[in-house]
Amino acid sequence: MTRLDLQLELRDIHANGAWKSELVKATGKQMVPCLRIEQGGNVRWMHESIDIIRYLETEVARARK
Numbered sequence: 001m002t003r004l005d006l007q008l009e010l011r012d013i014h015a016n017g018a019w020k021s022e023l024v025k026a027t028g029k030q031m032v033p034c035l036r037i038e039q040g041g042n043v044r045w046m047h048e049s050i051d052i053i054r055y056l057e058t059e060v061a062r063a064r065k
Helices: 017-027 049-063
Strands: 035-039 042-046
């Protein structure tokens, strides 16, 4: 996030039960890290760290063109 100069909302599911419930309800897992992606009124969740990094790098590059 620092390298890409991104401002992301961080949610600690261990400190907030509502965030944990939202994650489990949506994905069936308590696994973190997890990126919640909102696009076109749809929400999707991404769990794998390498996938999250690739997604963020791609989206930042696309947005900065």
